Amino acid sequence: MPRLGRVKHSASTLLDSLDRRLLARSAHIRPTGVDRSLLIASKLANHSVLWMGVAAGLAATGGTNRRAAVRGALAVAGASALANGVAKPVFPRRRPPPDSVPFVRRLVRRPESSSFPSGHAATAAAFATAVAIESPKAGLVVAPVAAAVAYSRVHIGVHWPSDVVVGAALGVGVALATRRWWAVRIEEPASIGGSVEVAALPQGRGLVVLLNAGAGSDDDSLTTELRERLPAATFVELDTERDIIEQIHAGIDSTDAEALGIVGGDGSVLAAAGIAIERGLPLAVFPGGTLNHFARDVGVTDVAATTEALEAGSAVLIDIAEVHVDGHTAELFLNTSSLGGYPDSVRLREKWAPRFGKWPAAAVAMVRVLASAQPLYARIDGTEHAIWMLFVGNGRYSPVDKVPMSRPDLHKGALDVRYIRADTRLSRLRLVVDALAGTLGNSKVYVQQFVSKIDIEIDGAEVALATDGEVPRAGRTFRFASRPGALRVYRTP
Known part of the structure; x- marks a missing residue:
């Protein structure tokens, strides 16, 4: 036998021996109530039903968890296709004998596909890794479940330990690969311009706050908190059935306004920003809409921090953009x-x-x-x-x-x-x-x-x-x- 062939044969023999020893050690673990839990976890992960259920729960909470759910689902699809559709047919391997583990742990219907690699381990690792990429906190919760599913395949005797290790590595690789075409959104505020001194408005004195009831948020707690923190401010409730711009100008003209505040989403902030620039007023942003991209990027998502800035007279310079359409007045x-x-x-x-x-x-x-x-x-x-x-x-x-x-x-x-x-x-x-x-x-x-x-x-x-x-x-x-x-x-x- 050529030298390279002998090396491969020796490596294969060593791996097979290690697999058998590890499976035997798992089989000799004393029976406990955990046996049934591992069996259930393994069955629930069939066809990735468990991970799709967890993804649905994460998606329902919105925000970062929803992105984690989507990335997790995509990673599971990729890992399953690669493990079950490519690796198993290319690298066929017999599964452990049925009597490798105690009878109480065995499946009634054992899978007949190739043992290598473990599709369950691949999808479990893919889902946990992908979730952790978007939401480390959610990833910490999912990881133990994924580890239990992966180990369960050895515990119930349907996979060799190396099947699980390779499957898990494949799943992690697929999850990490999703970053190549779907970047992780940076949650930190954008880098912004220098600080500038503006009028300090203790308790909101001299501030006109615009309230857009049609901005998309039905939560009145924000408005209540603002009225408590800014008792000296003038609050103007905008009527969405009338011209918003005219109402904003009227609100400013009704008092000696030194600054303009806006409670609403991106559309409301845009309208207020244009008038703030036109009237030479600084703007206080209190995000209260369905979409608050600008407020998030500027870093003004916290009401307490914005009211502190009002008290201190602290502001920053922000770039805006404009577009002239067919030579008409610029739209911001x-x-x-x-x-x-x-x-x-x-x-x-x-x-x-x-x-x-x-x-x-x-x-x-x-x-x-x-x-x-x-x-x-x-x-x-x-x-x-x-x-x-x-x-x-x-x-x-x-x-x-x-x-x-x-x-x-x-x-x-x-x-x-x-x-x-x-x-x-x-x-x-x-x-x-x-x-x-x-x-x-x-x-x-x-x-x-x-x-x-x-x-x-x-x-x-x-x-x-x-x-x-x-x-x-x-x-x-x-x-x-x-x-x-x-x-x-x-x-x-």
Whole structure:
């Protein structure tokens, strides 16, 4: 026998011997009530039913846990396909003999597929790892359950220990690989501009607080807390059936306002920010809407911290962006603006997000829109292009080589411009392949750049413009520009 063959045979013999010894030690563990629990856990994990149930529970709590549930479900699907659909047929192995463990532990119907690797261990490790990537706290809860499921396959005698080890390693690898095409959202606030002194407003004296009842939050506790913390402030309840801008101006004119406050979501904050800049007033943001992206990125999600900043007269400078449509007066946006199929994908995302979660809904919406979209023929800063859609972010979004997930910078006077080219062969298919492979950064159809301004001229009919999730108007010429440090927001440094 050649030397290499002898080495492989020796390694195989050693592994087989170790597997048998470890399985024998497991079989000789004294019977306890844990035996039944492990048997139940193993059965519940059949076809990943256990993990889908846990994912549903996590998703119901929303936020980070919902993202953890989606990543976990995707990792389970990938690990199951790789372990059961690829590895088992390629590396067939007999399962341990039925009499390897006591009768009380045995399954009535033993699986007939290859023993190597353990699909249960692969999906358990994939789910626990993926959940931990998004939510370490949830991962700590799930990990012991995943470990119990993985070990249970040895305990009940349907897998060799090495099957479980390799399966678990495969599952961890699949979960980690999801980060290549789906980045983890950074929860930390964005890097913002320098501090600036503004009027100190003890107990809210000189502050006009706008309350938008239609912002999307039905929780009155925020308003109650604000009235208690800011008893000297003037509160104006906005009527969504009337012109919001006129009501804001009227509220400011009704008192000697030194600052403007807003309780609402991104749309409400945008309206208040425009008027705050126009009237030369600093802005106090109290997030109370369905979407509070701007407040989260600026780091003003805590009512107590914002009221402390009001007391101290402490504020920071924030970049905003504007867009001129067909030469009309500039329209501001705080987060993002877009052309082409992107506005349609935003509508679908908002429709499906409550059921599936934001990012899965965004991915499905993007595919759906791209499948039926027509190319836009446009001149981008004078250069002709055919594009499917164009995205413009206020500030720098991250990652640059994947779908944007978070905004690490809001103070460098930059617009994050991204567009999908339609003038390359099989551009839609190539986009999907590059996105799944995590290679958008090198893709010929995905263009990303940082600029301070950009001009877009559409050849043909008017196209819809979306700003901060809304679709205010359509046009043919669009000039986007950053306005560095244009907005003063109350926040402690």
